[in-house]
Amino acid sequence: DAGITQSPRYKITETGRQVTLMCHQTWSHSYMFWYRQDLGHGLRLIYYSAAADITDKGEVPDGYVVSRSKTENFPLTLESATRSQTSVYFCASRETGVTDTQYFGPGTRLTVL
Amino acid sequence: GDSVTQMEGPVTLSEEAFLTINCTYTATGYPSLFWYVQYPGEGLQLLLKATKADDKGSNKGFEATYRKETTSFHLEKGSVQVSDSAVYFCARRTGNNRKLIWGLGTSLAVNP
Numbered sequence: 378d379a380g381i382t383q384s385p386r387y388k389i390t391e392t393g394r395q396v397t398l399m400c401h402q403t404w405s406h407s408y409m410f411w412y413r414q415d416l417g418h419g420l421r422l423i424y425y426s427a428a429a430d431i432t433d434k435g436e437v438p439d440g441y442v443v444s445r446s447k448t449e450n451f452p453l454t455l456e457s458a459t460r461s462q463t464s465v466y467f468c469a470s471r472e473t474g475v476t477d478t479q480y481f482g483p484g485t486r487l488t489v490l
Numbered sequence: 491g492d493s494v495t496q497m498e499g500p501v502t503l504s505e506e507a508f509l510t511i512n513c514t515y516t517a518t519g520y521p522s523l524f525w526y527v528q529y530p531g532e533g534l535q536l537l538l539k540a541t542k543a544d545d546k547g548s549n550k551g552f553e554a555t556y557r558k559e560t561t562s563f564h565l566e567k568g569s570v571q572v573s574d575s576a577v578y579f580c581a582r583r584t585g586n587n588r589k590l591i592w593g594l595g596t597s598l599a600v601n602p
Contacts, residue, residue, distance in 0.1 A: 408588070410589075417594070418594070419579070419592050419593060419594035419595050420534075420579065420592045420595075422589060425588070425589060427588065435589070467533055467534070469533075469534075477522050477524065477539070477583050477590070478536045478539070479534075479536070479590065480535075481533030481534045481535065482533050483531075483532060483533050484532075484533050
């Protein structure tokens with residue numbers, strides 16, 4: 378299917394475990410983003426990537442790791458999950474150039490017990 | 491620093507009522523401005539945008555005008571429907587064109 382997909386859609390894990398959230402887009406967009414959405418905080422940028430093998434920190438990168446070996450994939454790893462990382466995570470992508478429109482995935486709801 | 495401020499919600503309206511959601515921004519220069527909408531259980535999607543001062547973005551009956559004098563980009567709709575119930579986010583482009591700066595979102599509930 379064309380578009381941007383995230384997996385899993387729901388995940389429950391325990392404190393201290395490693396978790397990887399997957400993001401895949403079929404448009405070959407250069408830019409990809411990871412956000413977390415929490416009540417009272419809106420959307421906060423965790424990491425973003427301008428191209429394969431180029432990543433940069435956003436507002437709240439601590440406790441997260443990203444990689445981008447292929448243009449279409451941008452996984453987000455929580456190396457040792459904490460309760461404060463319970464959130465809804467959104468991946469987004471956009472093209473390089475004049476257009477600014479970001480296209481969002483459906484989100485992953487992560488619960489850390 | 492650069493920021494986007496939206497009116498706090500939740501906003502509750504009856505069907506066919508007039509909607510205004512306020513958004514103001516701080517910026518150097520005139521960045522592109524956006525409204526995104528998030529329907530329940532979904533990701534965000536672009537609703538409308540304006541790329542320069544005095545531009546009006548419009549889509550699905552929603553409108554917003556880029557007002558440089560008041561640094562505002564208020565969202566309006568003349569007659570809301572139950573299906574407009576969602577969270578609305580205002581955003582602006584950053585100076586280096588790589589990211590968006592987001593408001594906190596305003597939840598809208600429309601009752602029949």
